[in-house]
Amino acid sequence: MYGNAYIDPNDKAAMMTAGEDPQKLAEFEARIARGEKIEPKDWMPKEYRKQLVRMIEQHGHSEIIGALPEGTWITRAPGFKRKLALMAKVQDEVGHAQLLYSAAETLGKSREAMINDLITGKSKYSNVFNYPAYTWADACIIAWLIDAGAIINQVANAKGSYGPYCRALDRICTEESFHLKYGHDNVVTLATGTPKQRELVQAALTRWWPPIMHFFGPSDKISNHTEILMKWKVKMATNDDMRQQFLNMYVPKIWDLGLVIPDPNLKKNDEGKWEYTEPDWEEFKRVINGGGPCNAERLAVRRNAEERGRWVREALNTADAKYIVPLA
Amino acid sequence: MNTEAIKELLYKMADDLLIIGHRNSEWTGLGPILEEDISFSSMAQDKIGQAQALYVLLNDLGEQEPDTVAFTRNANQFHNAQLLELPNGEYDFSLMRHFLYDHADQLRFETLANSSYEPLAKVARKVKGELKYHVFHANTWVVKLGSANEESHAKMQNALNYAWNYALGMFEPSAHEDILVAENVFIGEESLQERWLANITPILMKAGLSIPTSDTWNPVFGGRKGMHTEHLAPLVEEMSEVFRYDPTAEW
Amino acid sequence: MIKSLDPRVNRAAIAEENTIEPLKDLDQWETYEVFHQKRRGDQHMHVGIVHAPNAEMALIFGKEQFGRRGLSVNIWVVKTRDVFTTDYEDSDIFETVPEKQYREAGGYKVMDKINKFKKGL
Numbered sequence: 001m002y003g004n005a006y007i008d009p010n011d012k013a014a015m016m017t018a019g020e021d022p023q024k025l026a027e028f029e030a031r032i033a034r035g036e037k038i039e040p041k042d043w044m045p046k047e048y049r050k051q052l053v054r055m056i057e058q059h060g061h062s063e064i065i066g067a068l069p070e071g072t073w074i075t076r077a078p079g080f081k082r083k084l085a086l087m088a089k090v091q092d093e094v095g096h097a098q099l100l101y102s103a104a105e106t107l108g109k110s111r112e113a114m115i116n117d118l119i120t121g122k123s124k125y126s127n128v129f130n131y132p133a134y135t136w137a138d139a140c141i142i143a144w145l146i147d148a149g150a151i152i153n154q155v156a157n158a159k160g161s162y163g164p165y166c167r168a169l170d171r172i173c174t175e176e177s178f179h180l181k182y183g184h185d186n187v188v189t190l191a192t193g194t195p196k197q198r199e200l201v202q203a204a205l206t207r208w209w210p211p212i213m214h215f216f217g218p219s220d221k222i223s224n225h226t227e228i229l230m231k232w233k234v235k236m237a238t239n240d241d242m243r244q245q246f247l248n249m250y251v252p253k254i255w256d257l258g259l260v261i262p263d264p265n266l267k268k269n270d271e272g273k274w275e276y277t278e279p280d281w282e283e284f285k286r287v288i289n290g291g292g293p294c295n296a297e298r299l300a301v302r303r304n305a306e307e308r309g310r311w312v313r314e315a316l317n318t319a320d321a322k323y324i325v326p327l328a
Numbered sequence: 329m330n331t332e333a334i335k336e337l338l339y340k341m342a343d344d345l346l347i348i349g350h351r352n353s354e355w356t357g358l359g360p361i362l363e364e365d366i367s368f369s370s371m372a373q374d375k376i377g378q379a380q381a382l383y384v385l386l387n388d389l390g391e392q393e394p395d396t397v398a399f400t401r402n403a404n405q406f407h408n409a410q411l412l413e414l415p416n417g418e419y420d421f422s423l424m425r426h427f428l429y430d431h432a433d434q435l436r437f438e439t440l441a442n443s444s445y446e447p448l449a450k451v452a453r454k455v456k457g458e459l460k461y462h463v464f465h466a467n468t469w470v471v472k473l474g475s476a477n478e479e480s481h482a483k484m485q486n487a488l489n490y491a492w493n494y495a496l497g498m499f500e501p502s503a504h505e506d507i508l509v510a511e512n513v514f515i516g517e518e519s520l521q522e523r524w525l526a527n528i529t530p531i532l533m534k535a536g537l538s539i540p541t542s543d544t545w546n547p548v549f550g551g552r553k554g555m556h557t558e559h560l561a562p563l564v565e566e567m568s569e570v571f572r573y574d575p576t577a578e579w
Numbered sequence: 580m581i582k583s584l585d586p587r588v589n590r591a592a593i594a595e596e597n598t599i600e601p602l603k604d605l606d607q608w609e610t611y612e613v614f615h616q617k618r619r620g621d622q623h624m625h626v627g628i629v630h631a632p633n634a635e636m637a638l639i640f641g642k643e644q645f646g647r648r649g650l651s652v653n654i655w656v657v658k659t660r661d662v663f664t665t666d667y668e669d670s671d672i673f674e675t676v677p678e679k680q681y682r683e684a685g686g687y688k689v690m691d692k693i694n695k696f697k698k699g700l
Contacts, residue, residue: 004466042667067357072585074356078571078579079395080380083353084373090356092444095644096555098362102628105610111630112602119599132584136570227630228619296595296664298580301358306602312419313606315473315480316632326610326628326661354587360605363629363640370643393602415590468635566586 013224016047032233037163040106051234053107054123056165061099061125062120063102065298066146067093085182089143092175099171104165105326119303127284128211131291133164137190137204144183145208146233148250149215152242160226161233164328183197184253191257205254206262213263213279214287218245247274329511330561332340333504334391334445336407337514340552341436346398347356347560348429350377351416361421367465371426374458381451388447399571400568403561409551411494413560417487420480423473424487427466428495432524439520444512462472467531468571474535485537492540496521496547610659611637613644623655631656664668 017025024043031038038044074090077083078257117123128146128314133139151173158169190201217239220226229235237245247266251274254261265277287295352372357367385393391397412429416422437459440452473480499521508514532539550556571579608630614623620634624647631637637656645651665672679684 022417039667064357064362068585071357071582071587074353075350075566075586076569078568079399079571081692082579084376084380087356087369088377088603089371091366091373094357094359094365094369096361098629099364099627099645101362102610105628110604111607112604115607116601120601134584136573180592189578193579196574197577257572290395291490293567297583298593299589300581300593300597301583301588303597303599304359304591305360308358308418308591308598310602310606311483312360312364312473313608313632316636317477317605317608318632321605321609321632322660323605323609326663327612327664328627328657358587358591361630363631367639367643394625399591406610461639465639468639472633472636540598 002199004056011224013228016225017045020045031192032161032231036106036165038161039163040325045232048232049107050167051229052162053104053109055234056100056162056168057109057114057117058124058126059115060097061123062095062103062129063097063100063127064118065125065302067097068301069131069133069294070139073136077134078136082186086139089179089182089292092179093245094169096172096175097166100165102169102326103162106164106328108325110323113296115306116202119299119306121292122291124288126215127287127292128215129135129217129298130287130294131168131208131211132294134207135200135204137187137200138207140183140186140190140201141204141208142178143184144187146215147176147179147183147248149212149242151180152245152249152325153216156236159233160236167328175220191259202259205259209262210279212246213243213276214281214284216240216246218284244274247276301303329445330504330507330515331389331540333502333507333511334448334513335386335391336502336504337508338382338386338448340407340409340502341351342379342386343406344381344412344429345375345379347406347408347563348412348425349379349521350563351414352422352426353537355419364545368426371462371465374455374462374512377428378451378455378458378486381455382448385409385447385451390523399568401564401577403556404446404554406554406556406560406564407552408560409494409500410496410548410557411491411551411562412538413495413551414491414494414559414562415559418483420473421491423466423469424484426462427470427568428491428528429498430459430462430466431528432495432498432520435520435523435527439515439523442512443514448513470531470537472533474532474537481536484535485544488532489540493546494544494548497549497551499524500547500549500550500552518534608632608644611641611656612659612662613637613641614655614657615641615645616653619652623653628659629656634658 003055019047023227025045028042028048038048042205070086070093071090076085099113104114105111114123118125128142133142154169154173154176158166158173160166189203190197219240220238222238226238248268251261251266251268264275265275267275271273286292290296349372352368352375356365356369356372359368379398380394383391383397386397386417393549411425414421414425437452437455440448444450447483470484471556474484475481499517501517502508505516529539581588581595583589595651609632611629611634613626616623618640629637629640629644631640635654638654641656642651648682649656658695
C-alpha cells in the first residue's frame, strides 16, 4: 500500500494520485507521453477513470438531451429536404449518445446507472440545451453554431488518451461535419431569404449568442489539477482557447451574412485575440443548477421517454441475460 | 396509359408514405431505447424519401412540385388510408401499424416492380432493399413482443384489434382499378389484400397473436377519397407550419 | 403539465413532477460486439457495440447504428460475454527477440551465393 503518506487536502494534484502505485503511475504517464492510447483494461489511476467517466457520460447526456431542442421542430421542418435532414441530424445525436455511453461503459459504469444519474439530475449535461428553440431559425442556429462549438471540443478530445473515447469521437466528428454543413446551409438560406426569414434568423442569433459564449465554460483556473488532466490527456484544450478558436472561425462567417452579433465589444485585437463582453457567469451557474428556462422540461421529457419504453425493454429481457462490460 | 388512374395510384401511395413517415418521425429522440430509436428513425426517413420520389413522378405528370403538394394541401386533399394518420399512441400501436402497413407497402412495391408504367417500376426496384429491412424489423419486433410476456402479448393483441379495420381500409377499391389491372400497371387492391393476408398470417401466428374473426371485419374506407379522422387536419397544419409562415420563401 | 414548444411533448401530456423508478440492472439489455465489412473482399472489423435482447435485434440495431450511411455490406454480432481476449497486461507475449529472420522474407539472401558462384565459374 502506498496510502500512508500525509496528503495535504488543499494539494489537489497530490490528492489526485494519492494511494497510486508510483511505478504503475510512471508507466501509465510514460505511455501517454509517448502518444499511446490507454485501453479499457489497462491499469489507470482512480482519478483518471473518475474524470473520464464523468466527462464521457456528460457528453453522452448532452447528445440525448441535445436531441430535444432541435427535435422541437422535427414535425414542422419546411419541405422535404429540411424534413429529411433534420430527422437524420436528430437521429445522429441519438446515435452519438449510444457511442458515448458505450465508451463510458468500458470504464465500468453501466448505461442504466448513467441514465439514472441523468434523469434524477445528479449528472450534468451541456448547459445550452436548457434553452428553448422558439422558432425554426433557433433550430438552424443550433445546428450551425452549437454543432460548430461541439466540433471544436470534440476534435480536441479525439486526440486524448483514452482509446474508446477517441474512437467514438472520430466517428462522431465525421457525422458532425454533415451537421455543420446542414446548419450553415440553413442559416445562409434564411439570412439571404425573404425579410421575414432574415428577421427570424437574426432574432434567433440574438437569443443564442449568450448561451454560445457560455458553451465552452468559464476561463479555466490554471491549477495543478488542470495541469494533471492535461498531462493525462483528459483535458486537451483550455476553455478560453476553444472559445477563441470558435470566434475566430465563425464570427467572420456570421458577419459575412450581415447578421448582427449582440455584443458591441466583440472585435479582434492587434494580437489576433478576440475581445468580447464577459458572459454572465452567474446566469451560467444558475442554469447549471437547474434554474434555466428548460431544465425541468428536458428531464421530465427524458423520464417520460424512459418510462414509456420500460415495458418494451422489460418484455424482451431474458432470464439468462448477463451484463459484461463491453470490450472496446 | 390512363394518366388519371396512375395519378390516383401515385397519390395514395405517396400520401400513405408521407403520413406514416411523419408519424414515425415523432419517435425520434424519444424511442424506447437508443438503438431502436435510431432504427425507427431511419425507416421513417426512408418512407418520407419514398414519398418524395412518388411526388416527383406526379410532378412529371403535371402536378405541382413535391414540396407544394406535400406542404400546402388541406387534409381533405390527402389520399392516405386513415390507419396512417392515427396518433402514435404507445410503442405497441406504432409497431403494429408499422408491421401492418409495411407488409402491404412491400407487396405493393414488389408487384409494381413489374408495372407497365416504367417510372414507377423503376422506383419500386430502387426501394426494394429498404422495404426488406423494414419488414425484417417489423416481423422481429412483432414476434418477440407478441410472445414475450403477458403484458406485452396483451398490448400487442390490443393494438392489432384496434388497428385491424383501419388496416383493411388500406385496400379501399378505386374507381380506376379495372383500367390499372387491364393495362398491367398494378394488380389491384383486392388481390393485394389477399397476398397481404397470406404474408402476415404466419408471422402473427408465430407471435401468438390472433387476427380478429372475419365476421367482425369492417374496413374503414374513405381515406382514399379525402375523408379523414379528426387527427389528420392538425397533423397537416403542424407539418406545414413553417412552410406556410412565408409561402413565397425558399426554406 | 409541461407546456412545451415541442408539440410532441404537449401530446405526451407530461406531469412536471414525474418521478420514475430508477432503471434496474439489465434494463438496457446486454451488449453485442458488432463487426462490419466495408466492401466485399475486406476483413470484418470491430466497430462498436449495441445493447440488444437477442441476436436478431442486435443485427437490426447494428445495421442502422453502424451502417446507415452505406459504409457496410455485411455485419456480424457476437455477445460480449462470448468473446475471449488477451489481457493488455500480458501484451509482452507479443514481443519477441528480433533474431527470427528465418521466418521473414528478408532473412533469405541467395543473391550473394549466386553471384559468388557465377564469379567462380
